[in-house]
Structures are given as structure tokens and as C-alpha cells.
Amino acid sequence: MRSKYKVHLLLRITKNVVMFSIDVMFAGGSSSNIVIVNASGHVIGKAEGLSTNHWLIGIEECAVRVNDMVVKAKKNAGLSLDKPLASLGLSLSGGEKEEFKKKMENVMKENYPNCSLSYFICTDTFGSIATASDSGGIVLIAGTGSNCQLVNPNNDVHGCGGWGHILGDEGSGYWISHTAVKTVYDDDDGFVKSPYDITLVKESMYDFFKMKKPFDILDHFYKDFEKAKVAQFATTIAQGASKGDPLCRHLFKEAGILLGHHINALESKIDVRLAGCEKGLKVLCVGSVFKSWELLKEGFIEGLRRGHDQRSPCYKSLILLRPKVKSSLGAAILGAKAINQAFPVDYSQNTESFSTFTP
Structure with a gap:
């Protein structure tokens, strides 16, 4: 959501x-x-x-x-x-x-x-876009959840994401937290081995959720589920990434790739008046995940470029703004x-x- x-x-x-x-x-x-x-x-x-x-x-x-x-x-x-x-x-x-x-x-x-x-x-998202422009634009949200919306100058609206944590929220704080936890459990189970050492994330998970044994996590994801609380674990992951932990850095890079894909998904619907702006296409970035932009940046750019593998972008440049x-x-x-x-x-x-x- x-x-x-x-x-x-x-x-x-x-x-x-x-x-x-x-x-x-x-x-x-x-x-x-x-x-x-x-x-x-x-x-x-x-x-x-x-x-x-x-x-x-x-x-x-x-x-x-x-x-x-x-x-x-x-x-x-x-x-x-x-x-x-x-x-x-x-x-x-x-x-x-x-x-x-x-x-x-x-x-x-x-x-x-x-x-x-x-x-x-x-x-x-209308309120966010209206603070930045009187002719529409793109707003990309990455906080607890994620969502991306385009408003063209003629008020046509197109969206990508915003379907909640069960159907979407890719690149959000919840997505980062959920993916981190699942990576630990998949590795421990031998189901999917992590390409990076899980030690720091696992220790951080036990500390953040006040766990004593593996099954304790089920209360947080089922019985007493609070999406916002789970999403807050992303802050701990960001701290680990800032200290150089490979798995934490990988999680934020993947989140960046997914956020870049949100822009790609809307590109074909962008009005030429927005795309053709000499100053560049502006994207207003809202949400606490963007506080860790330096951790997202590499993946975000990679995600954008993947979308242009077989076509040229409709814009000359993309300008990311914060409110x-x-x-x-x-x-x-x-x-x-x-x-x-x-x-x-x-x-x-x-x-x-x-x-x-x-x-």
C-alpha cells in the first residue's frame, strides 16, 4: 500500500x-x-x-x-x-x-x-506533483510502500505500483526488509543460498525483532503484523550497507533497480511536452528510502539503462528532485x-x- x-x-x-x-x-x-x-x-x-x-x-x-x-x-x-x-x-x-x-x-x-x-x-500523489509543477510531472514514492504516478499536462494520469505489500511495493522500505528476512531464512533452510554472507543481517534481524529463536519471526509477519514496523528494519539494513556489508549493499542496489523500473514502465505514456523539456524530465522523489540515495543510486541507474536496452529514452535527461x-x-x-x-x-x-x- x-x-x-x-x-x-x-x-x-x-x-x-x-x-x-x-x-x-x-x-x-x-x-x-x-x-x-x-x-x-x-x-x-x-x-x-x-x-x-x-x-x-x-x-x-x-x-x-x-x-x-x-x-x-x-x-x-x-x-x-x-x-x-x-x-x-x-x-x-x-x-x-x-x-x-x-x-x-x-x-x-x-x-x-x-x-x-x-x-x-x-x-x-497529486499533492506532491502540484508542489513541483503546474503542468504535471512524475512522482516516485519509496517509503513504507512504493508507488509511481505520472500526471500529464492534460491531466491524464498513469500509474505503476501502489498495489500494497502483497501484490507490490517493490523498492520500498517494506520490500527491503522483507527481502532481507527472506534471504536469511532461505539461506538457513538451504532453499536458496545467498550470494553474500548473511551473518550481519541475521544478527540485526534477531536484535531488531527481539527474537530468541527462528520461529519468533512469525509473530511479526502474521499474528501481530504491522507493515510499518517491518519496514523500519530497512533503516538497520541501510546502516549495515553504509558500513560496507555486501548483503545490505546488494539489497539497496536491487531496490534501486526496481525503483528505476517504475520510471521505465511509465515512459511510453509521458507527454512530449514533459519529455521534451530542455531542462530535463523532472521526477519528484518522496519517502524515507530516498534518504539512502547513495545506496540506491547505482541500482537505480542500472534499472533505467536496462529499460533502454532496445530503445532510446524519450527524455534528454532525468532530474531527480526532493521536496x-x-x-x-x-x-x-x-x-x-x-x-x-x-x-x-x-x-x-x-x-x-x-x-x-x-x-
Whole structure:
């Protein structure tokens, strides 16, 4: 499942326009953060809330928590709790599905009439892309889970990944952790011998999961499974890779290859206006796995080049960006556009380049 869930609000008052933006970031659905910015883009209030991952808690509970955060945000900003927002934007995993949009909007209107007069609901990656560009782009997520999405200038959307830990999440923190654990067990069983020594990963696994015997791992992957907790083991693997452990470095290289494949999968669908940009095709990279970019880089480039073995890339260069602001700002931008209330945005201040790939 996607590693990052976001909820964003937009409040329009008759004479003064205030953008409410909730940026919900959590691993496995643990917490939410709301940032309130005004029409000039200045933060004027903040609040925290519980997870709003409707895949895990259901739509009804998601609505409860969204409304709770709206109330907290209003109090923090000194606004009336009885005055509905003009537009409430929700950028959520699964937000691209019409069935979900209708049900979520109906629940909000019926149960919380003072929350908002209207609703704008979109998929979870839109907010990230909108912070970096006003004409679309690519966002590549690698946190607890993984996902890649392309938004073309005409608003056509194409995705790769985002199917959760059972069907996907390749290259994510969960994937790295799961692959590390499976490598240990496969080697111990004699089922598939690891090409690298498993000692450090095995010792780290026993320590991280507080294991005393091999069967103890089953509680963490079945009985008491928490995707976010398993994914956190990737941090330990990153530490081992930084110290030079061959298996740890191999795991991050493989993760990089898979993340590169996400870009390859969408390449044929990239609009020529994005691909033909003289400054290069920009990819916004979101998620904690990218904190270990130096460990991913070799594999990522290899993954991209594998996709070009029999064809030339559609872009002159690929520019990887990391966000400098919360993606809630992007959702506020989208929400403002939805009610024809745009505000000036300096996109160059919202991201920074950290790597460039030239075929």
C-alpha cells in the first residue's frame, strides 16, 4: 500500500481567502499532520491527528478523523467552528476512484454539515506533483510502500505500483526488509543460498525483532503484523550497507533497480511536452528510502539503462528532485484551482535537485 497518505483542505471566506492544507504522512497509518497556510502561502496554524488511511480504518472513521482535524485547525487559527469551508480537498490513496469519492463526500456532508460546503477529492500523489509543477510531472514514492504516478499536462494520469505489500511495493522500505528476512531464512533452510554472507543481517534481524529463536519471526509477519514496523528494519539494513556489508549493499542496489523500473514502465505514456523539456524530465522523489540515495543510486541507474536496452529514452535527461515543502501546499494549489481561486507559487522554491541521469 502507498507509504504516504495526505489530506488537504482549502477554506475560502468571502473577503479573505485562507488555504487549509492537511499533510498526512505516516508509515502504516499512525498519525496525521495539518498545516494551515493563507492565500499568500504562509503557514498560519498547525494541528495533528490520527491516521486517515481509509484502506485500514474505513470511510466512516476516516471522515470522523478528517472532521476532527478540521475542528482543531479552525481552533488553532482562531476561526469559527460553525462556518463551513467553501472547499475541502482530500488527497488520499484510492482517491481516484469515483465510487470512493461519492461515498466519502456523502458521509462528510451528512455527518458534518459544518465542515465544508463542497469537496475536491483526488489521488494521493497529486499533492506532491502540484508542489513541483503546474503542468504535471512524475512522482516516485519509496517509503513504507512504493508507488509511481505520472500526471500529464492534460491531466491524464498513469500509474505503476501502489498495489500494497502483497501484490507490490517493490523498492520500498517494506520490500527491503522483507527481502532481507527472506534471504536469511532461505539461506538457513538451504532453499536458496545467498550470494553474500548473511551473518550481519541475521544478527540485526534477531536484535531488531527481539527474537530468541527462528520461529519468533512469525509473530511479526502474521499474528501481530504491522507493515510499518517491518519496514523500519530497512533503516538497520541501510546502516549495515553504509558500513560496507555486501548483503545490505546488494539489497539497496536491487531496490534501486526496481525503483528505476517504475520510471521505465511509465515512459511510453509521458507527454512530449514533459519529455521534451530542455531542462530535463523532472521526477519528484518522496519517502524515507530516498534518504539512502547513495545506496540506491547505482541500482537505480542500472534499472533505467536496462529499460533502454532496445530503445532510446524519450527524455534528454532525468532530474531527480526532493521536496522542500510539505505536499499539502500542492493540494492547496489544486483546491484553489478547483474553485477558480489561484494564488502565486514560486515552484523553484518548493523542490531541490539531488541527482541527474543522462542516457
